[in-house]
Amino acid sequence: MFCPQCGTEYRPGFFECADCRVALVVSLPPEPDHSGKGWETIEYTTFTVGQVPVLKSVLEAEGIEYFLTDENIDSLYASLPLLKAPRLMVRQEQADRVREIISLLDEPAPDTPFQEED
Secondary structure: OEOOOOOOOOOOOOOOOOOOOOOOEOOOOOOOOOOOOOOOEEOOOOOOHHHHHHHHHHHHHOOOOOOEOEEEEOOOOOOOOOOOOOEEEEHHHHHHHHHHHHHHHHHOOOOOOOOOOO
């Protein structure tokens, strides 16, 4: 049994995804073929578990069409690296913008001193 939303596999006897709260299905549909013309793979090997949903939400907010495989979100700790880096594929005409977004997400947060309010 699989979750049709996140792809997590469950043992027999489970009927709902614990994370997504959707009904499980017997098998997942085949992944669409994004290997054809018009798609580009973005190399991004520094994913952590916590970065995947952030990146997805930013891409969706920007209206960027993407395809992400091997999310492998099976760790309880968001700061741990994923076992296998996800493969991010985007439309070729959006690839430069995606690289820019990823570089911004990789920048460390600015050190701002804590200021107490009066």
